[in-house]
Amino acid sequence: MRVRVERGIYGRATKDGATRYEVAYLDTAGRQRWRTVAKLHEARKLRADLVSKVGRGEVIPSTTATFAELAEEWYAAKAARVRARTADYYRQALDHVLLPRFGRLRIAAIDADAVSRLTRDLEREGLHAIDPERPVRPLGCSSVVNYLKPLQGVCALAVRRRLIPASPFSVLTDDDRPMRAEREKPHEWSEDDVEALLAASSRLAGQRESKYDYTPLLRLVATLGLRKGEALGLRWEDFDREAGVLHVRRQWGPQGVYGPTKTEAGVRRIALPAGLRDDLIALRLSSDFSLDEHPLFVSSIRCSCRFRGRRSGIATCRGVALSLPVIWRGCRRR
Structure with a gap:
């Protein structure tokens, strides 16, 4: 039980019969705090010091907040x-x-x-x-x-x-912070590289065990430089056939649901080259899922193509067309 000794100082008896002194004070946020010392003169000195610091606006760290x-x-x-x-x-x-x-x-x-x-x-x-x-x-x-x-x-x-x-x-110094590994220089894709990738994708799509033709998806990304989630989040309502325009309004996330684009600037309107516009028209005509609410790129389970972490379905073509690592962002034209 606390017993008031003098202003801001209280005494408390311990189990061994000694007395401990508790100093009450208000911190700079206006909250009441306590400090404990063994001697009364220490308590008086501590309280004077704390009151002085609070009066000067100095920060007194909390001793209890975890x-x-x-x-x-x-x-x-x-x-x-x-x-x-x-x-x-x-x-x-x-x-x-x-x-x-x-x-x-x-x-x-x-x-x-x-x-x-x-x-x-x-x-x-x-x-x-x-x-x-x-x-x-x-x-x-x-x-x-x-x-x-x-x-x-x-x-x-x-x-x-x-x-x-x-x-x-x-x-923290630079030595305290996480060590940054040197990044590999990104591969500069040439026209021949892109064409080889698309050709390899078409060949793989023609094989009996193939489940999906990634060629339209790859061609779209290589031409427009879309993010993976943005490309997989496209629906036919985003394709304006008459104006030859594609609207990016959402993205398809790894959880298998639609969500907003990574940034507000990701919502945009993109004019399509004539060849790509014709490809999308042909893709819609050949697709079993061509309603406005359907995604452009549909898998065999009637949803957007599977999201495969950092490396997408184009990794299937690794070693077929190119010996270089095939990374999604590398497909963007530079």
Whole structure:
């Protein structure tokens, strides 16, 4: 039981008969906080120091707020403002990495060294560093960065609430940050490369075991430079036959549902070359799914062609037409 000793200072008897002194003060956010010391003179000195700091507007870190508490608040606010897929990534980063590592720690205890150690652990061992039952599988730069994003967001929230004076990310050196691997120079596609790819796709489509002809899809992407999700999200209502125009209004996501384009600028109107316009007319006439609400590129299960992660169906043509890795973004004309 607390007993008031003097203004802002209270005493509490311990089990061994000693007295501990608790100092009450208001932080810079106006919340009441407590600090505990062993001696009365220490309590008086501490209270004077805290009151002085608050009067000068200095930030006094909370001694009780944990990462887990603040992380859930941050996620609840963030999930309402981002795409469902992005929110899922944040949730996985929290559940698989950040909460197991930092959940019980006070937010003020997470410093630049803690962030740097987590970065090195993920680079060296992957999720095995968090859960020993997982296999050792080092993570690349982009994966580590994605796992750190919620941590950076929670630290920014802590700074805004004046729970910490500064984010540990603000003092990280280049050596503390995830190591970036050198990117391979993207392949510059020539006209001959594109024609060889399309020819290989046509040959594969003619084989008995072939389930789909990717040639129209590849030709569209090679000509217009659409993103994979944008191409698979096209419906016949987006094709204006008379005007020779294609409207990009949505994308087909890996979850198998339509969604908005990656950015607002992704919604656009594209004038079609005459040859591509004729190809789309022929594709619609030959398709069993040609209603306005049907997708342009339909698989055997009557939905948009299967979304195959970073590498699409064009990977089927690897080694047939080209010895180079076939990557979707590489199909864009440069």
